[in-house]
Amino acid sequence: xxxxxxxxxxxxxxxxxxxxxxxxxxxxxxxxxxxxxxxxxxxxxxxxxxxxxxxxxxxxxxxxxxxxxxxxxxxxxxxxxxxxxxxxxxxxxxxxxxxxxxxxxxxxxxxxxxxxxxxxxxxxxxxxxxxxxx
Numbered sequence: 031x032x033x034x035x036x037x038x039x040x041x042x043x044x045x046x047x048x049x050x051x052x053x054x055x056x057x058x059x060x061x062x063x064x065x066x067x068x069x070x071x072x073x074x075x076x077x078x079x080x081x082x083x084x085x086x087x088x089x090x091x092x093x094x095x096x097x098x099x100x101x102x103x104x105x106x107x108x109x110x111x112x113x114x115x116x117x118x119x120x121x122x123x124x125x126x127x128x129x130x131x132x133x134x135x136x137x138x139x140x141x142x143x144x145x146x147x148x149x150x151x152x153x154x155x156x157x158x159x160x161x162x163x164x
Contacts, residue, residue, distance in 0.1 A: 051075055062086060073097035084108060091115065099139050109135040117152070121159060130158050 040061065046053040047064045051072040054060050060068070060079075065086045068075045073094035076082065080102055087108035090097040098104050098112035106128040113131040114121055121127050137151040 054078070065089075069093060069097070074100060076100055077102075098135050099142060104132070104135060106132045113155070117156075119156075122162060124162055127159050127162050130155055 043053075043057050043060070044064050044067060047057070047060070047067045048071075051068040052075075054064055054068040054075060055078065057064060062083050062085060065076075065079055065082065066089045069086060069090040070093050073090040074097060076086065076090040076097050077100035079086065082101065082103075084105045084107060087098070087101060087105055088111060090101070091108050091112040092115075095112040095115035098108055101108065104112070107123070110121070110123055110128050110131040113119065113134055121131075134151055134155040138148045141148050141151060
């Protein structure tokens with residue numbers, strides 16, 4: 031049976047993250063709540079986490095759409111949400127558009143590594159999804 035005192039360290043850690051998101055760097059295995067608290071205040075911290083949940087990813091991209099480019103394995107919905115917010119697009123979350131948004135995010139990540147602009151990738155994305163908008 032769990033001891034009630036076992037909850038105190040987690041609450042103390044969460045309080046520390048709420049006060050200073052950078053505190054998450056010193057927590058060995060931060061919970062989902064701690065990760066969400068950190069990325070809501072400082073979205074770029076999402077780069078620290080492996081195997082983030084979709085809730086953590088969405089919290090980060092809602093705070094800063096560009097944070098999707100820092101994620102190791104963004105979900106299709108996180109990619110879609112980020113792309114929709116980055117480009118102020120009103121797109122339906124259909125399977126085809128979710129897949130296209132994910133491809134765009136991965137191309138943008140590759141472009142950043144190579145120091146190339148995203149112009150062509152973005153144009154191709156909007157050309158591809160144009161038929162889904164109507």
